Amino acid sequence: MTEFELIERIFSTLQDEQPSAGIEKAIGDDAAVMSLPTGARLVSCIDTLVQGRHFSADWDEVNELAFQIGYKAVAVNVSDIAAMGATPHSILLALALPERLANEQWLSGFAKGLHHACQLFGVTLIGGDTTRNDTLVLSVNAQGLLAANTNAVYRSGAKAGDKVYVSGTLGDAAYALNHPDSETGQQLAHRLHMPTPRIQLGASLAKTDATSMIDISDGLYQDLSHICQQSGVTMRIDIEKLPTSQPLLQVDEAERLLCQLTGGDDYELAFTLPADVELPASQLTNTQITCIGEVAATDSALQEPRPRLLYNGQAVTKEHPAPFTTLPSFTGYQHFIG
Structure with a gap:
């Protein structure tokens, strides 16, 4: 099929009857046109997924996985919008497609996954x-809206004394990626392939005095390090408090904690709040929230702004690596390595 037949037969047929508010023109012209509510601000992000790097090189051989690729391409971008405290609004899709996938069966599965996530x-x-x-390469550019009198939540506002929180549970996706054939890995596969961006939580935090926020995509330790660097602070993180799903509790503790600290693909939110600020009500956020530590000032100009890990009150160091046998590298996902 030609490019135009592909767009018309697969994607245009899956458009919402009631699109997001303010869309004056969507698919079918040289560009989309949107009108913004008075006082609103536009929030934009883009993520690129490459076959063989962000998902398995053989995923295109199994058509039912096309749905998961379409879904996840939207979800990971929506998670970035949520991490700013904005409400997701619309997406643009750039799709580089191998000839072997230019068939109605695969494209229909992909488009249905994308459409399901959009809905x-x-x-x-x-x-x-x-x-x-x-090879398959797809980029999604997502837009979100910040309502008038609503503040974006950046990475740069954390202050000494703030509490550090995370949503949901951590490490599930990483374990499923590393152990796809194990019983536990199969139980957790949905967390890898079908993540849930925390939209309600992000929007609720934008209405509080949240001081910083980030979505956990490249590993908790690395992503908290971004907040530390942008805010010029350190953190004390109690790793025995990391929220854990029931299946992952059955895994060896050291392996579990390494997945939780470095695995990535969680798409949960990590954020900081002043100690005297109440959390948003759980019925508004639709997810559990766990306090895992506290923001601290750097001891000196020479101290690197990064998280300090504690296990049962003792610093995790080369000399005292417990619960690990030896101190691992806590580097998360690196896009230009490997």
């Missing part, structure tokens, strides 16, 4: 581009 998260596909490539 679930309240966003509309408003346009994009398609081309051919030897």
Whole structure:
């Protein structure tokens, strides 16, 4: 099929009958047109997923996985919008497609996954581009809105004395990725392939005095390090308090904690709040929230702003690596390595 047949037969047929508010023109022209509510601000992000790097090189051989690829491409971008405290609004899709996938069965599964995520998260596909490539590459550009008198939550506002929180449970996706054939890995596979961005929590935190926020995509330790560096602070993180799902509790503690600290693909939110600020009500956020530590000032200009890990009150160091046998590297996912 030609590019235009592909767009018309697969994507245009999956458009919402009631698109996101303010969309004047979506698919079908050279560009989309949107009108913004008075006083609102536009929040934008983009993520690129590459076959063989962000998902298995053989995923295109199993058509039912096309749905998961379409879904996740939307979800990871919506998670970034949520981490700013914004409400997701619309997406643009750029799709570089191998010839072997230019068939109605695979594309229909992919488009249905993408459309399901759009419906679930309240966003509309408003346009994009398609081309051919030897491997599958897809980029999603997401837009969100910050209502008037609502503050974006950045990485740079954490202050000494703030409490550090995370949503949901950590490490599930990493374990499923590393152990796809194990019983526990199969139990947790949905956390890897179908993550849940915390939209309600992010929007609720934007209405509080939240001082910083980030979505956990590249590993908790690395992502908290971004907050530390942007805010010029350190953190004390009690790793025995990391929220854990029931299946992951059955895993060896050291392996579990390494997945939770470095694994990535959680798409939960990590954020900081002043100690005297109440958390948003659980019925508004639709997820559990766990306090895992506290923000601290750097001891000197020479101290690196990064998290300090504690286990049952004792610093995790090279000399005292417990619960690990030896001190591991806590580096998370590196996009330009490996």
